[in-house]
Amino acid sequence: MVVGLLGLQGAFLDHRKHLDQLGCPHRIVRERDDLAAIDRLIIPGGESTVMAMYLKAFGLVAPLKQRIAAGMPVWGVCAGAILLAQTVDTGPGILGSLGVTVRRNAYGRQDASDVHPLDVPILDRPGFPAIFIRAPRITAIQPTVVVLATRDGEPVFVRQGCRMATTFHPELTADPVFHDYFLRL
């Protein structure tokens, strides 16, 4: 099984260490041809507008949507969650593959970024140090979306079938527990 790391912009390289630790091969995805070689995809954190621009420019939007619709497991981290979302702010999302509505930069500017202790019962992690960096907020979810962790009552880790999203950055914490969970989706 090969995990793809969408490598257009952002924190894609940081996922390699965790996947290596779990003994899982990975490759960077930048072209349509790369998609054929992967079984799962992580859409990393970064600048969602920049990634959206190049997803469109390199003709990746339609093939990606197709793969996800066909059941390829996918994980959106922060900006990746924005790209996956059905609705962003008030408009349609880029990939529209995850039944959530997100609001961008919803915690405020960079000085509102923080490390927040998060209880993640499904991963047996009480007080996981979740790193939020100009994170989006998930403001609404479809009934089939399962909320796996919350911050102040709002979902920050969700799953819908084999699609998951975290609004924080588990790849910046040494613990590979989220990657392990993703590999078992």
Place this chain on the structure above:
Amino acid sequence: MCGARNLGEALRRMDEGASMIRTKGEAGTGNVVEAVRHMRAITCEIDALQSMDDAQLEAQAKAYRVPVELVAETRAAGRLPIVNFAAGGLATPADAALMMQLGTDGVFVGSGIFKSQHPERTAQAIVQAVIHFEQPDRLLEISKNLGDPMPGQEIASLETRLAERGW
């Protein structure tokens, strides 16, 4: 974010609290040779750490004037522990791809864009070169129809070298 020309400078800036490094290069010249020199220096010095025993590492940390933990962390990571962008003299998509191939995490380009014949096209091409730095055929396409790049200056003929200023 702080500039550095070698590993000692980079680690001292980190020890002072920098969260990002830029290899300095020589700004405003359109000549990438100094940026390459500084990046290579850092890579060579990190390679050299790999073959040191603990006593040598301690001595190296003293020479760098930083805590040994920081040097050990760098050795373990095999790279700078924080993000490093290449700056100073990059003017073309090829320059950007070259620096990415040398192991930088990204690039800064200022006058290389503004002093080129078609700044907007050049800027877009450099961004794409950073994404596709490992694919020569893509780089060739990206580099076409950009007009004249910023003219490069010879480093030896500069009156003031910015990389040696600011101390």
